[in-house]
Amino acid sequence: MNKIIFIYNAKSGLTQAAIDWAHKIISPKTYHCKLCSLTYGNLVQNSAWKEFLDSLKFKKIFLYKDQILKSNELSKSEVSCVYLKINNQYKLLITKDELEDFHSVSDLINSISQKLA
Numbered sequence: 437m438n439k440i441i442f443i444y445n446a447k448s449g450l451t452q453a454a455i456d457w458a459h460k461i462i463s464p465k466t467y468h469c470k471l472c473s474l475t476y477g478n479l480v481q482n483s484a485w486k487e488f489l490d491s492l493k494f495k496k497i498f499l500y501k502d503q504i505l506k507s508n509e510l511s512k513s514e515v516s517c518v519y520l521k522i523n524n525q526y527k528l529l530i531t532k533d534e535l536e537d538f539h540s541v542s543d544l545i546n547s548i549s550q551k552l553a
Contacts, residue, residue: 438522440494440529440548445469445515448500470535471516474544488545492552494520518548 446469475485489496504510509526510519518530529551530544538544 437495438520439497440492441497441499441510441519441521441526442471443499443504443510443513443515443517443519444471444501445532446472446500447502469516470532470538471518471544474535474538474541482541484545485541488548520552 475482499510501515504513504515513519514532516532516535517528520527520529530547534547535544538547
């Protein structure tokens with residue numbers, strides 16, 4: 437099955453989620469995960485992002501930087517990026533640098549949509 441893989445520049449776990457939540461509120465300009473900042477508000481997933489994800493015909497995988505270290509295929513990946521996996525081949529769809537240039541979730545959605553077309 438084809439997959440779209442989102443890799444966050446954050447660690448997994450409830451404690452880390454609480455730390456990230458506080459960081460986004462206290463100092464959003466220094467928050468280190470652009471993918472998180474674009475797709476999540478302070479508490480919940482952005483509704484436009486959720487709608488977009490629901491429309492994708494791919495299996496969606498969400499990984500955190502501590503999880504990719506355990507993955508042979510993605511262990512050397514940059515964090516805050518998006519991959520496409522088709523027929524066991526990985527293609528970097530959205531780079532970290534591209535994410536840093538996006539100003540809204542709409543920018544991210546439009547870029548992914550264009551690259552998947």
